[in-house]
Amino acid sequence: MIEITDLLFKYSGSDFALQVKRLVIDSAEAVAVVGPSGSGKTTLLNLLAGVLLPDEGQVRVGTQQVSTLHDAARRDFRIKQLGMVFQNFELLEYLSVLDNILLPLRIGAGLKVNKAARVRARDLAGHVGIADKLQRYPGQLSQGERQRVAVSRALLLQPSLILADEPTGNLDPSNKTLVLDLLLDYARTHAATLVTVTHDRELLQRFDRVVDFSELNQWQGVT
Amino acid sequence: MSGVLYLAWRYLLWHRFKTAILVLAVTLVIYLPVGLQLVVQRTAADMTARADSSPLLLGSRGSPLELVLNSLYFSAGSPPSLDYGQLQELRDSGLVEPIPLYVRFHSAGHPIVGTNLDYFDFRGLELSRGRQMVGLGEAVVGSRVAQQLDVGAGDAVVSSPESVFDLAGVYPLKMWVVGVLAPAFSEDDNAIFVDIKTAWIIQGLGHGHQDLARPEAAAAVLKKDGERIVANAALVQYNEITPDNSDTFHFHGDNDSNPLTAILPVPHNDKAQVLILGRYQSHPELQIVQPRLVMDELLATVFAVQRYVLVAMVLVGIATGAVVLLVFLLSLRARRAEMDTMSRLGGSAIAIGSLMLAEVALVLLASALLAATLTGATLILGGPLLQAVVTQ
Numbered sequence: 001m002i003e004i005t006d007l008l009f010k011y012s013g014s015d016f017a018l019q020v021k022r023l024v025i026d027s028a029e030a031v032a033v034v035g036p037s038g039s040g041k042t043t044l045l046n047l048l049a050g051v052l053l054p055d056e057g058q059v060r061v062g063t064q065q066v067s068t069l070h071d072a073a074r075r076d077f078r079i080k081q082l083g084m085v086f087q088n089f090e091l092l093e094y095l096s097v098l099d100n101i102l103l104p105l106r107i108g109a110g111l112k113v114n115k116a117a118r119v120r121a122r123d124l125a126g127h128v129g130i131a132d133k134l135q136r137y138p139g140q141l142s143q144g145e146r147q148r149v150a151v152s153r154a155l156l157l158q159p160s161l162i163l164a165d166e167p168t169g170n171l172d173p174s175n176k177t178l179v180l181d182l183l184l185d186y187a188r189t190h191a192a193t194l195v196t197v198t199h200d201r202e203l204l205q206r207f208d209r210v211v212d213f214s215e216l217n218q219w220q221g222v223t
Numbered sequence: 224m225s226g227v228l229y230l231a232w233r234y235l236l237w238h239r240f241k242t243a244i245l246v247l248a249v250t251l252v253i254y255l256p257v258g259l260q261l262v263v264q265r266t267a268a269d270m271t272a273r274a275d276s277s278p279l280l281l282g283s284r285g286s287p288l289e290l291v292l293n294s295l296y297f298s299a300g301s302p303p304s305l306d307y308g309q310l311q312e313l314r315d316s317g318l319v320e321p322i323p324l325y326v327r328f329h330s331a332g333h334p335i336v337g338t339n340l341d342y343f344d345f346r347g348l349e350l351s352r353g354r355q356m357v358g359l360g361e362a363v364v365g366s367r368v369a370q371q372l373d374v375g376a377g378d379a380v381v382s383s384p385e386s387v388f389d390l391a392g393v394y395p396l397k398m399w400v401v402g403v404l405a406p407a408f409s410e411d412d413n414a415i416f417v418d419i420k421t422a423w424i425i426q427g428l429g430h431g432h433q434d435l436a437r438p439e440a441a442a443a444v445l446k447k448d449g450e451r452i453v454a455n456a457a458l459v460q461y462n463e464i465t466p467d468n469s470d471t472f473h474f475h476g477d478n479d480s481n482p483l484t485a486i487l488p489v490p491h492n493d494k495a496q497v498l499i500l501g502r503y504q505s506h507p508e509l510q511i512v513q514p515r516l517v518m519d520e521l522l523a524t525v526f527a528v529q530r531y532v533l534v535a536m537v538l539v540g541i542a543t544g545a546v547v548l549l550v551f552l553l554s555l556r557a558r559r560a561e562m563d564t565m566s567r568l569g570g571s572a573i574a575i576g577s578l579m580l581a582e583v584a585l586v587l588l589a590s591a592l593l594a595a596t597l598t599g600a601t602l603i604l605g606g607p608l609l610q611a612v613v614t615q
Contacts, residue, residue, distance in 0.1 A: 079569025
């Protein structure tokens, strides 16, 4: 379960702030977050992931008080319990598809690539339909294929929470459906929580709940 | 850490052109000063070792450096000659065992060293094949000569004429190789050794020709005056010494006045060395030198030049290092998004922070290996090259 309580976050040097009185997302719930650009949706995901720390209030994910963990523990939490998917895929151009999927194991503290990890990476690639492209590089793939690599990377360590920041924003309709199917399918089969930021109204009906950010953020400006 | 090393390796491979330039630049920064230093030190050690093993050299007055370079390293021009008679004078002193040297002629680029068998004992030279030279026209070759000219016992080498257009000059003499020396890793490997008299024959001081008293040489007789026979231009002069014609070779005049380029006086003891030094110190026509002192003077000049070159290289190295650092800093800036992605995925701060350090370490390691290889190659090839430059 995710629980946000009395959260206040401000960017230094900016008038923008995020103020959330309370937000609760249940375990295994698939939630879509919608709202106008610049309303703070990505900021919310970064607060949930522990990339950003709130100025006030608490962020709890499962049993972890993310907002009170020190840096190394937050990184450990992210790599072991979170799967992150970005709008621009954020793959490393110099790594093959297989190496991009295995990336978390190479940069995570105490993790390493072993035979089982390779087998899982190949299985994931097979599941998302890129098994024949494991030795290719991101520059040789289509947009849809790149996002499928990013999804495989996010799911490698079987996270209990997936944070997806406009994962279908750069995809054509068929790939949009495919990528969303992959994320929802994983969430359901692994009882994982899925929080997806999206602008795509057509996809909203696929989620258990839709959170409208213009209602969620209670920041009224400088008082 | 192995994961970070792998990522660093993949990054460098992906940017292989940039990596190659970086490795090359760092390699040169490491190699040039280190390689130069090692080569100069090694060359100096080799050269002084040979000078150390030759305590004294006697020659005609002139350049001491030319005398040492010609007699020890068989390079540079021929110094002014001294008479062979000086050899007997030295021997008569009872202080030294003199070894004659006549280093003037060449064969296919290799120096022909006229000397006697004492030279081989003095230098500790041993035969690997064949036998020692015992007669006129026989030669013993150094190991490198045998390898480069592909000659062995039973083959021949021919002395090179000093000038093609000088009809009165030195004519080529065909000499038979009777032995090959074992490698000594010194200038002796590159030399062709002949008896001192053979060297004089090359110069034309001795010669062999048809016996004019024999009937078959009648066509070569210009006139007979009792016992005295004068030959005409049809007289056949031999340009090789064989068992059949060796008896006909002879020298006109007194051997004591024949030339040497130097004498290696080997003192019987320290006292003898001091005495012989004193005896020739103020000789009006001859000079006696201690090769080590002469080489120290020469090498001091080389080291002075080397110091300036090293300072220049260090400055270039600093500039190159600054450029390489700039490349990494710019790369760090350009890769901020990549680092940010790793951080958001949960990569450890140590792993992300050490990624570029691993790349620097790999570049430095590759450069160090390449520099070590180049230095090794330079020590093998550059040492003799520098020695040749110094002694020419």
